[in-house]
Amino acid sequence: MKEEWKRLLQLFWTFFKIAPVTFGGGFAMIPLIEKEVVEKRKWLKSEEVTDVFALSQSVPGGVAINSATFIGQRIGGIKGAIAAVIGVSFPTFLIVLTLGISYFVFHDHPKIEAAFLSIRASIVAIIAYAAIKIAKTAIVDKSTFAIMIIGIPALFFIHPIIALLTGAFTGIITISIKKKLGYKAKKDRKEKKKKDENEPVYYSGTGV
Template sequence: MRTTMKTNAMTNTDLRISLLFQLFWVFVRIGPVTFGGGYAMIPMIEREISAKRKWLGEEEMDEILSLAGAAPGGVGVNAAAFIGYRLAGVKGAIAAIAGITIPTFIIVCLLSTVYSQLADQPKVIAAMKGIHGAVIALILVAAYRMAKNAIFDKTTAVTALVIPIVLLVSGINPIYVIAVGLIIGFVYMPIKQLLGLQVRTEKDSLNDSDEESNYPEYYI
């Protein structure tokens, strides 16, 4: 029996180490090949974590990415930290953050040295313009995928339409906009209930679409 317990303990340890290495390797691959910052990383993060490996469901990924965008710091690093912690606790968060930052830091240092020498070259300027266009496309794809699950009733639709206009016109600090979004989320459901109106949530929207998925949970 002791032998069996030792074997199980070794197996669990091996699984934990394997998951930590996989987290590190996934984000090592994401960081260096993604141009344009954190929001440009979102489609690749979703594909690797949710679609390909099925570690997290789409609904949970949307919640994590929303938190990553609202929290201070870069959205890519924040997302890596949240995903790593969700799958493997503190060690998972460290592995994911290390994976997404170390190779990118090295590449940025090298690019900074090269770019300072070649910034005025016509081919380099043309390449940067092409990268800018691709980055815009990646950000739009990320916004679309998040909007599919985030906008599920009239309140969320109006909020999504009004807030970008407010940001463009007023130049208000985005932190205040995030705070307003939190208040709307906390207040509008109780008000609807008091008025006897139907209350819909993101979960109700997913259930209506019959999108049921079972994903394995990993805890360390």
């Protein structure tokens, strides 16, 4: 019981620390979650966190809340999900409440406007960094690279949910075709290195 409460407190505190920087719809928290959950706490693997982010974007709700819910449930069950959601929600609630109260006093102040302008620019950099980090685990062969290349311009014309569903459907078809052709479907980048130490294996449709 003591260990369980300790884990719940760790989940709460981890997301409590991350929450104040969840500008940009929660995408800015992705590198921080990976650092805390994967590198520091070692609760999940990098590939698992990438799957959580993909799933969080494919269901209704904010990325921050959804990610906290999935990760909390994975680590501590229902109680873990509740602890993570409270942790990620509480700081945001306090910040929004404070900003809402002070908005009518400071919203026309030049320095405040300049600060928010810089914050928006910084968030773009953080989201780009998160995209690069996720790409390192999500792009494992030529087929996943092709899906990314096609998906980026497609997002300008179709809804993100449709893009995710299309990507999932394309992945299922791609893996099925590879299996029928006798090729090995990679699940992560490390797999190729491990296999190369033992025997040659085909990892993509071109036999690379």
